[in-house]
Amino acid sequence: MAALTRLKVVLQHLSSGVTSFPTSGEVAAHAYPGRLRYTLENQLLTPEQRQFYEENGFLLIKKLVSDENIKLFKDEFERICRREVDVPMLMIMKDIAINKSKNVDDQQAVSKIQNFEKNEVLFKYCCLPEILKYVECFTGPNIMAMHSMLINKPPDAGKKTSRHPLHQDLHYFPFRPADQIVCAWTAMERVDRNNGCLVVLPGTHKGRMKQHDYPEWKDGVNKMYHGVRDYDPDHPRVYLVMEKGDTVFFHPLLIHGSGRNRTQGFRKAISCHYASSDCYYIDVKGTLQENIEQELLEIGRAKYGIDSNLTMADVWCVKGRLVQGERTNL
Numbered sequence: 364m365a366a367l368t369r370l371k372v373v374l375q376h377l378s379s380g381v382t383s384f385p386t387s388g389e390v391a392a393h394a395y396p397g398r399l400r401y402t403l404e405n406q407l408l409t410p411e412q413r414q415f416y417e418e419n420g421f422l423l424i425k426k427l428v429s430d431e432n433i434k435l436f437k438d439e440f441e442r443i444c445r446r447e448v449d450v451p452m453l454m455i456m457k458d459i460a461i462n463k464s465k466n467v468d469d470q471q472a473v474s475k476i477q478n479f480e481k482n483e484v485l486f487k488y489c490c491l492p493e494i495l496k497y498v499e500c501f502t503g504p505n506i507m508a509m510h511s512m513l514i515n516k517p518p519d520a521g522k523k524t525s526r527h528p529l530h531q532d533l534h535y536f537p538f539r540p541a542d543q544i545v546c547a548w549t550a551m552e553r554v555d556r557n558n559g560c561l562v563v564l565p566g567t568h569k570g571r572m573k574q575h576d577y578p579e580w581k582d583g584v585n586k587m588y589h590g591v592r593d594y595d596p597d598h599p600r601v602y603l604v605m606e607k608g609d610t611v612f613f614h615p616l617l618i619h620g621s622g623r624n625r626t627q628g629f630r631k632a633i634s635c636h637y638a639s640s641d642c643y644y645i646d647v648k649g650t651l652q653e654n655i656e657q658e659l660l661e662i663g664r665a666k667y668g669i670d671s672n673l674t675m676a677d678v679w680c681v682k683g684r685l686v687q688g689e690r691t692n693l
Contacts, residue, residue: 420568528590
């Protein structure tokens, strides 16, 4: 029904002679009458929490994920790194500085794994009721897990390559509306500025998606670590100091990144991007996202031999997985 409502809104705009599409907030307001711009009417968030997300684009919830579950995810990650577990379509990423070093193996060589939807142990994170009850406040009841990651930020090797440039997650997603997408990011240990905590630019979720490209860093940048080209360097920043189990929910247009890890340990976090299954796919050709589509498909062809005629939307349609409610569009 939400998809039909959205289509009706768009058709009404076109028939009235308006040449621009309604904003995602306008579409969402028709689909969910109790919605503000970024949050739904719910019994969970306090008015203060709801207003904070509306204004800032993120919300931090303390001690949301148990130590027991975090240990479960950490142990499974280590098994994957030791190649004791084979996960279809899993993407294993390595820091370029560490990858050039010799005698580095197991989890010390892995900076991040992506797309663990096919691993039932790690996918349990995406299905945690304590996570989903908050996700529903942003997406509505029909929830898809679209993208999963476990980040193992390594000690910086002196090249500052452990940094993640400021970016917007929507750059990687060929589905809309943005206001019905949210990320849950959970600290698996204490994270602070010493080991490269998240840094966010509050309120930037109210803007549009910006051009992304690889930053021109002296010692190189990791694969797929695109950064925003045009942002206000004087915009206030918030460094999210978090304890183990703390979880931050944030909007896909929120500009964020992370600093280098200046400690000798690995900083771990686990995350999932969720979207309402009432969202719809878009064709990114001719848009600011065309470059990421080309890069993703090139990786897919090289690693998995995927069909050259596929689009980025085709890939996301296959990897997305329902976690609550009904699968309607996505």
